[in-house]
Amino acid sequence: MTLYAYDEQGRSLLAVWGSGTGHRTAQIASVPETVEEASARSLAQAMSALSDAMWRTYTHPPEAAKSLEENTEGWRRAQTQALLPKVPDILRDPNLLLDRVVSYNPVEESAHRVGRALHRAGDARLSEAVIREARTELDAIERAGRGDLTGRAAHAVTLTRAGASPSQIAAADDLLRTSLLSGHEPFTDLDPAAASVAAAHWLQAAADATAKLTGVPPTAIVQEADNIEALPYRTPTTVLELMEQGLSPYGAVTRLLAEAMAVAEGLVHDVDELQDRFTELEELAARHSDRDPNFRAVLFSEVRLTTLDPARPAQDLLEDLLYGIRACWLLYSESAHEDFDDQTEEPAEHLHTDFLEAVRAEAQNTSNRLH
Structure with a gap:
């Protein structure tokens, strides 16, 4: 995900993202004096959450789930992915019901939260800059999904995807x-x-x-x-x-x-596989219990999920x-x-x-x- 931060001294909104050769940063927008610092920090936090939700559609694509049938995990991922193109519109016209969950779709809900933060800030230039930044993120996620890891999409090098291009x-x-x-x-x-x-x-x-x-x-x-x-x-x-x-x-x-x-x-x-592993370890421990009473404890202490x-x-x-x-x-x-x-x-x-x-x-x- 891209992290967003508010630079108090420069009164600017910054983006920071990882790549294969270190982190990169860019100034997204200047924050006008009319916007309180607390509001600017809240906006940066909401933008980070939105980026996290959007990049998750890259790391957890629908096709990597076990099923795409209705109400399965794959189906929910597909629903979330399908909403990505609507993010700029949501930022421009969010649901203004404060402090209430308006959607169980993580991308949609995160976008509404950013939109509400922009509404509270009340600055048109700041809003347009944030919307442009969202489009930059969306473009990077789309290109990363195609295997093009240039520009902002280089961020994908730092992530783990349940699939491969x-x-x-x-x-x-x-x-x-x-x-x-x-x-x-x-x-x-x-x-x-x-x-x-x-x-x-x-x-x-x-x-x-x-x-x-x-x-x-x-x-x-x-x-x-x-x-x-x-x-x-x-x-x-x-x-x-x-x-x-x-x-x-x-x-x-x-x-x-x-x-x-x-x-x-x-x-x-895989619960079944884990149960099989524990059964094998219990049998192994039982065979060696006469030699070392601590053998079972040591054996199970080395188990990794x-x-x-x-x-x-x-x-x-x-x-x-x-x-x-x-x-x-x-x-x-x-x-x-x-x-x-x-x-x-x-x-x-x-x-x-x-x-x-x-x-x-x-x-x-x-x-x-x-x-």
Whole structure:
């Protein structure tokens, strides 16, 4: 969301939004002397809430819900999304019933609150500036949904979306093809959910290439590499296991993101799965209760509702998947070095190239996973 603030010294309304390379700011409007500072702060607060509601239509699109039938979550999201074009009109002509909820649609209700704040301010220039700003936000959200993350839409890079744009997945796929071991830095201009889908595909290719050389199963490679260098192995391993079970990179990524987004809202994504996990842990604890009476407490203290950071799940997932690709390189490199005599210079000269070529060949042969 874009945050709005009132600059008391300059008597101006400011917008601040995140991007892949830090926060950006812009002055939205000058606040006339006739508007009290408390009213200006209330306006900024209401505008922040409206931005939050509007950007949620990007992060929680209707098609990512389980159903679009009437009165379901997907149906409600579609209703909210459909109201976006009406926001400027609501700001210009709000319902003036103060301190009352006039709509259960979060975008509509937030827009009425901003409109009422503008009505109280009573300044035409300020109102027009805020309406222009709302149009800027709407344009950014629409372009982000199409995968165009330029301008204000670059804010989408800081968000987690329950879905991924095909154009953004393709852009990330191209980037990984040329910058496979470059770390997170090249991805600052891409949607992290879409980049994670492409990264999952390349992680599988790297794991498969490494497995052929080392004999280590693909799902065990990242954890095995943790013995060489400390790595966040749990998330990449989970993604590899999900794909081994038949999920596509898109399916594995969106499943983990949906799980983390639910936890961020205080919900459980899959109650049945959670119950199964607790049942397994209870059985494991019972088998070891004779050895250590504290084993059950320790076991359950390590339970996580999601493998990702709920505050930034897509960014966390992307980072861990890129570490997973590095893990494959570490194990590939160590194993290949053992196959060469210490006298030869071939590992130092060609090993990195051999790894990249092997992974690219695997990725090319399984490129249909991304479609």
